[in-house]
Amino acid sequence: MCGFACLWKVDDEALARRMIEKIEHRGPDATQVYRAANVPAIMAHCRLSIIGPSDGSQPIYSNDNILVANGEIYNYADLRAILGESAFETRSDSETILHLFRSNQLRWLSKLDGMFAFVLATPDRIIAARDPLGIKPLYVARLGDGFAFSSELKAFDGLGLSHVEAVGPGEMFDSLEGNRRWFRISHGAASEEAGFQLDAVCRELRLTLEDAVRKWMVADVEVGSFLSGGLDSSLIAALAARSIDRPLKTFSVGLEGSPDLLAAQRVADHIGSEHDTLAFSAADVAKVLPHVIYHLESADIDLVRSAIPTHFATTLARRHVKAVLTGEGADELFAGYTYHHQYANSPRELADELTRSLTSMHNINLQRVDRITMAQGLEARTPFLDRDLIEFAQSIPASLKMRIVDESSGKTVEKWILREACRDLLPADLVWREKAQFDEGTGTVDVIDEALAIATGTSSPVDRETEARLYRDLLCEQFENPEMILANAGAWVQDRVTVPS
Structure with a gap:
């Protein structure tokens, strides 16, 4: 469990540090701010180590893809086996998100089973997504020509933003392909039908x-x-x-x-x-x-x-x-x-x-x-x-x-x-x-x-x-x-x- 603050096409590392400092209570074990050479993103992360405590620090970086995540992926062991253990560099459950994305599978996001919010950046794209019920929080705001993301609203306080909104439960924000709902709760049944046991x-x-x-x-x-x-x-x-x-x-x-x-x-x-x-x-x-x-x-x-x-x-x-x-x-x-x-x-x-x-x-x-x-x-x-x-x-x-x-x-x-x-x-x-x-x-x-x-x-x-x-x-x-x-x-x-x- 963790917290993060991310900037996309906003070149201000000091701002990312100020944002993550406001939510460091979410991850008292470690805080890191990362700027990639080939990706227009600054990723800040504070960590509460639950799975992979010795080597699961974030942001996670692989082949010009950068990830920060909050939550737990409960089927991560099964996903690792499917994706191939050789691709993984840590024992972190969050790393499965990165490799699942890179696998180019259709509806890759629906294969994640757990409570999570994450932001994943590539050289030309940023994706943010949230678990089906919204157990883990995720907020986004337009900042100049770019975007800012965070786990809590207080990270945006004092930035003079006119509008901050939540990425909804079961939703994905995609700077290239637009937003979509990747999960919908099935409608509840009403009364017993014939043959009900x-x-x-x-x-x-x-x-x-x-x-x-x-x-x-x-x-x-x-x-x-x-x-x-x-x-x-x-x-x-x-x-x-x-x-x-x-x-x-x-x-x-x-x-x-x-x-x-x-x-x-x-x-x-x-x-x-x-x-x-x-x-x-x-x-x-x-x-x-x-x-x-x-x-x-x-x-x-x-x-x-x-x-x-x-x-x-x-x-x-x-x-x-x-x-x-x-x-x-x-x-x-x-x-x-x-x-x-x-x-x-x-x-x-x-x-x-x-x-x-x-x-x-x-x-x-x-x-x-x-x-x-x-x-x-x-x-x-x-x-x-x-x-x-x-x-x-x-x-x-x-x-x-x-x-x-x-x-x-x-x-x-x-x-x-x-x-x-x-x-x-x-x-x-x-x-x-x-x-x-x-x-x-x-x-x-x-x-x-x-x-x-x-x-x-x-x-x-x-x-x-x-x-x-x-x-x-x-x-x-x-x-x-x-x-x-x-x-x-x-x-x-x-x-x-x-x-x-």
């Missing part, structure tokens, strides 16, 4: 999830797991613990005695993990607000609230590991949000909404996870967003995700099919535990009013309008061009995700 689907879902967890644990360093005590992170941790021959390291945060801390400890005891916890207070929350908002690159109330426990979980985990698994994506795949219950009688509308929300995760929950973990040099991995798992989950009828379990009362259970497929992994009361938002289960909601009072220097309760203004002010104080940051931020509106147009 529930047991077979549950078995296949379980196998696909197990495979995703094993795949997303590939690393040359130890990988731990966030463990909130909720269903999603608990299932991931349980499967991860089964896939290794040592105790899994798990991490939980919250207020003393909060529901998540208690549930997480039960899960940790059940799966035999090496468990650590961190309790935080209202004063702690108030203290970290500026840091959280600066790195989050958003002032959205709900995103900030959920970023706070993520910050403390990151602080704890980074003391022990460089990479963690998370449960992100399960709610979007299997209907886990409270507002999804309103679709229980309309599976088609639910399937449509789940598909829509998957395509808009990149600048809401995925932005939170990426920015807050990378602010402390921690790699967050999201096995639920494995490409094979997404494809299979989208084929499961939405009526089995939000299921009506009692016709007389209309009682519905979210993520029913996921719970059913994994019910042997955890105690029954934890498998069927009702959903709680991360900031609710950790107790953040219970102290936010007190923290806001501390931050604003008042003893009165802080209303939502004042809270929004505080977050916006904290963001604006830390950037020279806050409007550029805010223009790229997503927002939760009436329980739905909206993205910038």
